[in-house]
Structure formats: C-alpha cells, structure tokens
Amino acid sequence: MSKRQVKVYPRFERLWHWSQVLLIMALLFTGLGLNGLHGVIPFGPAVMIHTIAALALLALWVFATFWLFTTGTWRQFVPTLDGLVEVIKFYGWGVFHGEQHPHKKVIWRKHNPLQVLAYFGLKMAIFPLVWSTGILYMTYNFWEHLPNAGFYMNIIANLHLLAGYIVAAFIIVHLYLLTIGSGFRAHVKPMITGYEDINLTPEQEAYLEESEPWRLKSKEG
Amino acid sequence: MMIDTTRNGLAGLCILLASAFGAPAQEQSTAQSIVAATSPAGTGSTADHTKFPILQREFTSGPEVTAACLTCHTEADDQMMHSIHFKWEFDNPRTGQHLGKSVVVNSFCGNVAGNEPRCTSCHAGYGWDDMSQPPPRQSTVGTGWDITLPRPTPASGQNNAVDCLACHDRSGQYTKAATLSGHPPMSPVPEGLKTITGADAWAVDLKQAAQSVGMPGRENCGNCHFYGGGGDNVKHGDLSSALYNPTKEVDVHMATDGLNFTCSTCHVTDKHTWAGSRYDVLASDPHGTGKPGERRDVATCESCHGNEPHPVGGNPLLVAKGLKLNDHTNKIACQTCHIPEFARGGVATKTLWDWSTAGQLDDGKMIKRHEYTQSDGKELHTYLSTKGDFDWGENVVPFYSWFNGQIEYTLADAIIDPSQTVEINRIGGVQGEEGARIWPFKRMIGRQAYDSGNNKLAYSHVWGPETDTAFWTNFDWAKAVEAGMKAAGQEYSGEYGFVDTHMYWPITHMVAPATEALDCKSCHAKDGRLEGLTGFYMPGRDPFSYAGMLGMLMVAGTLFGVIGHALLRKFVKKSGGASHE
Numbered sequence: 001m002s003k004r005q006v007k008v009y010p011r012f013e014r015l016w017h018w019s020q021v022l023l024i025m026a027l028l029f030t031g032l033g034l035n036g037l038h039g040v041i042p043f044g045p046a047v048m049i050h051t052i053a054a055l056a057l058l059a060l061w062v063f064a065t066f067w068l069f070t071t072g073t074w075r076q077f078v079p080t081l082d083g084l085v086e087v088i089k090f091y092g093w094g095v096f097h098g099e100q101h102p103h104k105k106v107i108w109r110k111h112n113p114l115q116v117l118a119y120f121g122l123k124m125a126i127f128p129l130v131w132s133t134g135i136l137y138m139t140y141n142f143w144e145h146l147p148n149a150g151f152y153m154n155i156i157a158n159l160h161l162l163a164g165y166i167v168a169a170f171i172i173v174h175l176y177l178l179t180i181g182s183g184f185r186a187h188v189k190p191m192i193t194g195y196e197d198i199n200l201t202p203e204q205e206a207y208l209e210e211s212e213p214w215r216l217k218s219k220e221g
Numbered sequence: 222m223m224i225d226t227t228r229n230g231l232a233g234l235c236i237l238l239a240s241a242f243g244a245p246a247q248e249q250s251t252a253q254s255i256v257a258a259t260s261p262a263g264t265g266s267t268a269d270h271t272k273f274p275i276l277q278r279e280f281t282s283g284p285e286v287t288a289a290c291l292t293c294h295t296e297a298d299d300q301m302m303h304s305i306h307f308k309w310e311f312d313n314p315r316t317g318q319h320l321g322k323s324v325v326v327n328s329f330c331g332n333v334a335g336n337e338p339r340c341t342s343c344h345a346g347y348g349w350d351d352m353s354q355p356p357p358r359q360s361t362v363g364t365g366w367d368i369t370l371p372r373p374t375p376a377s378g379q380n381n382a383v384d385c386l387a388c389h390d391r392s393g394q395y396t397k398a399a400t401l402s403g404h405p406p407m408s409p410v411p412e413g414l415k416t417i418t419g420a421d422a423w424a425v426d427l428k429q430a431a432q433s434v435g436m437p438g439r440e441n442c443g444n445c446h447f448y449g450g451g452g453d454n455v456k457h458g459d460l461s462s463a464l465y466n467p468t469k470e471v472d473v474h475m476a477t478d479g480l481n482f483t484c485s486t487c488h489v490t491d492k493h494t495w496a497g498s499r500y501d502v503l504a505s506d507p508h509g510t511g512k513p514g515e516r517r518d519v520a521t522c523e524s525c526h527g528n529e530p531h532p533v534g535g536n537p538l539l540v541a542k543g544l545k546l547n548d549h550t551n552k553i554a555c556q557t558c559h560i561p562e563f564a565r566g567g568v569a570t571k572t573l574w575d576w577s578t579a580g581q582l583d584d585g586k587m588i589k590r591h592e593y594t595q596s597d598g599k600e601l602h603t604y605l606s607t608k609g610d611f612d613w614g615e616n617v618v619p620f621y622s623w624f625n626g627q628i629e630y631t632l633a634d635a636i637i638d639p640s641q642t643v644e645i646n647r648i649g650g651v652q653g654e655e656g657a658r659i660w661p662f663k664r665m666i667g668r669q670a671y672d673s674g675n676n677k678l679a680y681s682h683v684w685g686p687e688t689d690t691a692f693w694t695n696f697d698w699a700k701a702v703e704a705g706m707k708a709a710g711q712e713y714s715g716e717y718g719f720v721d722t723h724m725y726w727p728i729t730h731m732v733a734p735a736t737e738a739l740d741c742k743s744c745h746a747k748d749g750r751l752e753g754l755t756g757f758y759m760p761g762r763d764p765f766s767y768a769g770m771l772g773m774l775m776v777a778g779t780l781f782g783v784i785g786h787a788l789l790r791k792f793v794k795k796s797g798g799a800s801h802e
Binding site for chain 2 (some may be wrong): 032034035036037039042043044045047048049051052091095096097140141144150153154157158159161162164165166168169172173176179180
C-alpha cells in the first residue's frame with residue numbers, strides 16, 4: 001500500500017458540487033425569506049430567484065444522476081456497515097483523545113462509511129423530499145381542483161419548509177466535520193483540485209501509472 | 222296623503238320662490254364648468270342632431286325633449302323602462318332577493334321611501350315622487366316643475382317620463398335639480414335650488430342639450446354616480462369627481478392623458494341595459510376575452526385582459542414572475558392588487574356615519590363642524606345636526622374578503638340582533654369555493670335607526686322641508702322613523718333605537734398603473750393586508766408555524782451539538798493529530 005494523490009473528484013463532480021453549493025445557498029436564503037424569516041431580498045425577486053434556482057438544481061440533479069449511473073460512481077454511495085461503528089466511535093470518543101481517523105481512503109471508497117450513509121440519506125430521502133414537495137408546490141395550479149387541495153397544499157408547503165431546514169442542518173454538520181483533523185482548507189482542497197490522498201495497492205498504482213497517469217500526482221508533488 | 226302634501230308643498234314653494242325673486246339668472250357655478258369639460262363621447266355618428274327640425278325649438282320641460290327623442294328612437298323608452306336605471310328594482314337571480322334602490326336600506330341616507338323628491342333627483346326619469354308606486358311612465362308634471370302651464374301629450378302614447386338627457390346630453394349644461402324628483406332646473410330658478418352635484422342650480426337650455434346628444438361621457442354617469450350618498454365620493458369610495466378628468470395615477474383607463482375611457486367603455490350596453498352590477502357581481506370571469514369577435518356583455522377586467530394578464534417573457538426571471546402572478550388570478554381578484562387604495566385623486570370618502578348623534582342643537586340652532594381636511598385643503602363636515610357624526614378617508618386601504626359575487630342584503634323584513642354589528646349587506650363566498658376570489662371592499666361603518674320593538678332596520682323620513690315629521694327639518698327621531706316606516710309601508714312597533722352596522726362596497730374603479738400595483742409583501746408578510754383571512758397556506762406571513770418552529774429547533778440543536786463537539790475537542794483532547802479523512 002502506498003498513499004498517493006489521486007484524482008478522485010473529476011471535473012463534473014466538482015462542478016456538480018459547487019453548482020449545488022451555490023444553488024442550495026440561494027434556495028435556502030431566498031426560501032427563508034419567502035417563509036417570512038427575513039426581508040433582505042424583496043418577496044418578488046426572491047420568488048423569481050427561488051424558482052429559477054430550483055429548476056436549475058433539478059436540471060443539475062438530472063445530469064448528476066445520469067453521470068453517477070453511467071460512470072459507475074454510484075457504487076461510491078452505496079452504504080456499508082464495514083467500518084461504520086469505528087467511525088462513529090471515533091467522532092464520539094477518539095477525536096477527543098487524539099486518535100487517528102479509522103477510515104483509510106481507497107480508490108473505490110473515497111468517503112468514510114458514515115459520510116456515505118449521510119450522503120445516501122441526503123440523496124434518497126432529503127433531496128427527494130425537497131424536490132417532490134417543491135414540484136408539487138410549484139404546480140399547485142394544475143391540481144388545485146382536487147378535493148381538499150388547500151389542505152394538501154398546507155402539508156406540502158410545511159414539508160418543503162422542514163426539508164429546507166434539514167438541508168440547513170446537514171450543511172452545518174458538513175462544514176463542521178471539515179474542521180476535524182487536517183483542517184478546513186485541507187479538506188476543501190480535494191473538491192477544488194480533484195486530488196485526494198488515497199491508499200493504493202501496488203496493482204492499482206501500477207495500473208494508474210500505466211493507463212491513467214493523469215490521475216496521479218507525481219510523488220514529489 | 223303625506224306624500225301628496227309634500228309634492229304639492231314643494232311645487233308651491235317653487236312657484237312662490239319663482240314669483241318672489243322674479244326668475245333671476247343664477248350664476249353658473251364652478252361645478253358646471255367642471256361638467257362642461259367634456260370627455261369624448263362616441264364619434265363617427267351618422268346623425269347631426271342640430272339638423273333635426275323637431276329639435277329646433279324651445280323646450281319647456283324634460284319630458285318634452287323626451288317626447289321629441291322618441292319620435293325617432295321608437296324603442297328607447299321601452300328599453301329604458303326595463304332597466305335598473307329606471308325601475309330601481311333588481312331581482313337577484315342567485316339569492317332570490319328583491320333589491321334595488323326603491324327597496325333596500327343602506328347606511329348612508331337610509332332609504333328612498335319618504336324622501337323621494339330628493340333621492341329621485343337622480344332617477345333616470347321625471348317625476349317619481351312616490352316609492353310605493355312604480356316610476357311614472359308618462360310625466361305628470363306638465364312642463365317641468367311649473368304646473369300652471371298646460372301638460373303636453375306624449376307622442377303616440379310613448380313614455381315621456383324617461384330622462385334621455387341625463388345620459389345623452391353632451392352640451393355639459395344639462396343637469397337635474399336636487400329636489401325636483403328628477404326634473405331639471407328651469408327658468409326662473411328658485412333661490413337656493415341646488416343641482417344633483419350640490420352646485421347652485423342654473424336654468425338649463427333644453428334646446429341646446431337636445432341638439433347636443435351623443436353617447437354618454439364620464440360626467441353624464443358621474444353627475445349621479447360620483448355623488449351617491451349626498452356628496453362627492455360619499456358612498457362608493459372609488460367613484461368621485463376625481464374621475465371626471467383623472468390622471469393615470471388615479472385611473473389608468475379613464476386618464477385624460479391616457480386611454481381616456483368613458484364609463485361605458487367597460488360598462489357595455491345592450492338595449493339600454495348595462496353590464497356590471499353591485500347587487501350581482503361577476504366576481505370571477507374565467508371566460509376571459511372569449512373567442513375572437515365574440516360579444517361579451519360583461520364589465521370584467523378579464524373580458525379585455527384575459528385570465529393570464531401578466532406578461533410571460535423576457536429573461537427567465539421575468540418568465541417566473543409572470544407565471545407566478547398569473548397563478549394568482551384564480552384566487553385574487555385583479556382589483557385586489559391593482560387598486561391599492563381607493564378614494565385616490567384628492568377626494569375623500571365617508572367611512573363612518575353615526576346617525577345616533579344627529580339632532581343636537583346649539584340653542585336651537587344647527588351645529589356644523591368641519592374637522593376633516595381633505596388633501597386639497599377643503600374642510601369636510603364631521604358633525605351636522607341633520608346627519609350626525611362622520612369620519613372620512615383618503616387613499617383608504619380596502620377591507621378584503623373572499624367573494625363569489627353574491628351579496629345578500631339585510632332587508633327591512635329581516636330580524637336583526639341589535640347587540641351585534643348588523644351587516645347591511647353580507648359578502649358571499651368562502652375560501653376554497655369555486656369562483657370565489659379575494660376582493661377589496663370599502664367597509665362603511667354605520668350607526669343607524671332600527672325598530673327596537675321588532676328588531677328590524679328602520680326607514681326614516683329625513684328630507685321634507687314642508688313636513689313636520691322630516692328629521693332634517695324637525696330633529697325628532699320618533700316622528701322621522703314613524704313617518705319613514707309609514708312611507709315604506711312597514712309595520713312599526715313605535716320604538717326605535719340605534720344599531721351599529723357595516724356595509725360593504727366592492728372596489729373596482731380607480732385602477733392604478735401597473736407600477737403602482739400592490740407589492741408581494743403587502744400580503745406576503747406578517748400583519749399583511751390579508752391578515753384577517755385565514756384557513757389557507759400563504760407563504761411569508763407565519764415563519765413561526767409548527768413546521769417552522771420544528772425546523773428552527775432542529776437547526777439550533779445541530780448548531781448546539783456542533784459547538785459542544787468542538788468545545789469538547791478543544792478541552793478534552795490531549796494532543797492533536799486526529800484526522801478526518
């Protein structure tokens with residue numbers, strides 16, 4: 001095993017991540033404004049931005065989903081129990097006692113098991129709750145003729161709001177965890193450059209050296 | 222009997238005054254010059270009325286002119302006599318109520334019955350001086366108000382009691398006297414006679430008026446409709462003299478520097494029947510513009526603007542805006558956003574009328590207080606011995622309610638609960654109802670007489686300079702109510718009291734330019750304009766709902782957890798080196 005800087009976040013994944021950051025920030029900010037929590041942006045423009053950003057995010061998610069499946073990257077996000085307990089123990093105990101993070105990044109598991117579980121939940125539960133309620137909200141005028149439409153609208157709007165708050169809570173934890181260990185900047189860097197310290201088997205290293213040399217940074221670098 | 226006395230007394234008074242003052246030519250007031258500033262009638266007519274021999278003569282009464290009109294316009298009298306302008310009756314097809322000016326009690330002057338010569342001054346006919354009878358079809362007053370002259374014979378039995386000139390005079394100098402049951406002031410004009418707009422009366426030139434006729438302009442309608450309730454903008458709130466020559470800011474459609482609409486541009490007519498009714502409102506018009514060329518006899522905004530009136534185009538943001546605004550049109554009436562305030566343009570409207578304080582005298586003399594200053598500096602009355610206490614408002618924020626177009630009146634036979642505020646008219650429609658939208662209203666606050674023995678609204682006899690029962694002459698409520706009930710043919714317990722009332726007036730005129738329309742946050746905010754309307758989800762007005770609180774709690778809990786974790790790391794950790802990968 002040797003630790004090498006490997007490009008594990010290709011250009012599209014980084015573009016996806018940072019576009020998502022921008023759009024979610026815009027959506028959270030305008031969304032909370034529309035909910036009446038602040039009036040930094042006037043209501044009308046906030047509606048426009050929220051709507052356009054939501055549609056853009058939906059489009060981005062369509063591309064990302066397509067990308068995940070065509071490239072096989074979806075496997076990175078399949079939850080595993082393997083090593084999960086150790087990671088939980090680390091954040092609950094070891095981190096206070098100077099222990100090392102138990103997860104060793106490998107090329108087919110660039111996230112730790114707890115991270116995987118969190119992203120899986122985000123992709124499969126939280127985001128679907130956001131977009132399903134959002135789309136129903138946006139298309140209210142198409143189904144308002146159904147009986148009790150107003151009642152359902154109320155539920156949908158409140159679920160959408162709750163989903164928004166869950167995303168906000170996720171972001172807080174997501175950002176906080178970047179501060180643990182090698183530090184915030186070091187943790188953000190891979191999502192900018194695409195290169196992450198990965199434990200490679202000699203076979204993997206040899207394969208990359210041979211077939212995909214652009215994914216490997218030279219040992220000196 | 223009493224009514225006959227009133228009428229004869231009135232006529233007698235006129236003759237007396239006329240002979241005493243030798244028919245002085247009255248100074249024409251400024252009001253007339255406003256009237257003379259005509260707005261456009263229809264052009265392109267194929268007839269020049271100055272060339273008709275039948276109109277090239279002197280006329281001595283309104284009915285005479287009408288008789289001349291009917292020689293060519295053979296069906297006009299019949300058409301008019303079936304219209305609400307003439308009948309003052311309306312059978313509401315939806316509620317089954319029998320309504321109309323001749324029937325209803327309102328929270329302004331109250332009722333027509335018993336006060337006819339004054340109230341019927343704005344009747345689109347001549348000589349209706351008894352509400353217990355239908356309006357006369359043929360004028361009984363021979364030549365105007367002067368009964369000493371011989372009566373004309375209506376041509377071929379036609380109905381000369383219709384007032385053609387009130388609506389069709391384009392000379393600007395025709396008017397109706399305030400107290401002559403719809404007749405115009407003729408020479409000699411009695412001292413003190415007023416017109417329907419409250420100006421000093423002048424002798425009208427009927428020949429000039431007859432030769433000038435055309436389609437109605439704003440002042441033809443306005444001279445009555447702007448002065449309902451006894452003064453400028455008193456009643457409606459959105460119909461005032463500001464609409465004679467409005468700017469775009471006051472009314473974007475009627476603006477003289479803009480589209481220059483007349484009333485009948487929207488209130489289209491067929492056989493002298495007008496689109497648009499306050500008794501039976503088309504509160505939502507999903508039919509919209511209809512098919513190309515389709516005739517639609519409605520006065521709705523949608524009949525011109527359609528159901529998706531907001532532009533959807535330009536950049537994606539503007540597309541989103543247009544779509545979202547158009548999403549509102551099924552729940553929000555156009556008027557709600559586009560008439561941000563009523564009583565604009567410098568003319569205040571009466572917002573409160575408390576009859577119960579009327580009748581106070583100062584040493585036997587009438588009290589008049591003028592403590593409301595209109596934006597143009599004019600002092601408006603806030604107390605009159607004849608009428609009680611008032612409040613006024615300019616640029617008034619409307620009252621909002623769901624509205625399906627149906628208005629149910631508290632008629633004189635309805636039992637009321639005097640311990641509550643009585644709704645003179647109830648706005649129909651609830652949230653979620655098909656065809657119900659949020660509409661703006663003027664909510665008139667009233668306190669008015671009722672029959673406290675029978676718990677019914679009371680009619681009162683207020684106008685009658687010659688009677689010993691009219692309130693404005695005698696300041697005696699007991700007599701005034703008794704006489705009013707008698708004139709209306711109502712049972713009366715003999716006891717009266719005063720009850721708080723609300724009366725609702727749909728606001729639909731004085732549409733502002735689009736740039737002046739309500740902003741989203743006018744409603745989408747805490748304590749916004751729709752605060753009183755609940756039971757539905759509206760974003761922006763309740764961030765601290767259960768879901769909102771739960772969400773905030775969750776975020777706060779997360780923050781708390783993260784901060785706690787960080788503090789633990791700082792203080793418990795012995796040495797660094799732990800790494801999150």
